[in-house]
Amino acid sequence: MPAWGELQQEIEQLANNGDPFPLDTVRRKYLAALSSKTGRTTIVYYSGWLSGQAVTPLSIINDDDKVGFMQAVHKVDHNVGLDLILHTPGGSVTAAESIVDYLLKVFNGDIRVVVPQIAMSAGTMIACASREILMGKQSNLGPIDPQVNGLPAYGVLDEFDRAVKESTDVGASRMWQTIISKYHPTFLNSCEHAIKLSKEIVKRWLEQSMFKDDPKAKSKSNKVVRALSSREENKEHGRHIHAERCRDIGLNVTCLEDDQELQDLVLTVHHACCHTMVRANVLKLIENHNGAAYLRLGAPS
Secondary structure (H helix, E strand, O other), rough: OHHHHHHHHHHHHHHHHHOHHHHHHHHHHHHOOOOOOOOEEEEEEEEEEOOOOOOOOOOOOOOOHHHHHHHHHOOOOOOOOOEEEEEEEOOOOHHHHHHHHHHHHHHHOOEEEEOOOOOHHHOHHOOOOOOEEEEEOOOOOOOOOOOEEEHHHHHHHHHHHHHHHOOOOHHHHHHHHHHHHHOOOOOOHHHHHHHHHHHHHHHHHHHHHHOOOOHHHOOOHHHHHHHHHHHHHHOOOOOOEEHHHHOOOOOOOOEEHOHHHHHHHHHHHHHHHHHHHHHHEEEEEEEEOOOOOEEEEOOOO
């Protein structure tokens, strides 16, 4: 399989030979090859947030993505399982819940999530809805602590608790009044509810999918949720959690390195998608192995 530079040469050669859409040609070629290797329906879900694009409501997981997934599952075999290749900074918890519940119904619960590089926050939640997660040495998931209005919910609650504890100090009290006054009414409740919801959703998915029919499903699910939502352990919302740690907390993780051909195909598809995000100014890409694609373009540079 071609490496990044070789893939770039392949794209440029196609363009020089008159192919009007060389990025699409190359990406679809290797996506089809990956599906042929696994014998499973394969869909990529990619955000361009690491390709020079600003993180916007359109580049994160949102309700508009359902349209892309509806197109991607149309006219594909729903009985051979789904491999979802995921590359995202996260986004709306409720949108992720809606998308996952839809895909689980369409594919009868047979979903594997492949993480070539990063699937954070709500992306990690989606991974937890699968029966198996495929990761390489370079792959990372992240904490599932949600963000509310762009702020980490756990961080807001910790900050408020600190403000209450330091309220007896006049100087500190004035400082905290300035900070807390920026929170709109019910904001703290929204943070508490978002945390509770994310935990409930992930626990339910783990019990129904990854740990289905396991007599210890509840205890295993609780362990995973505690680890992925622990503010004390993870420290930062953007903490990168590698494959070994994911296995340690109980997730069913398979190493891409165990199958060299599979790893090469996954990484080639990943690089082809990244080339598309960078060179075509794409914010969001949802595409199946048959070439049915949904794209969101960024603003002209």
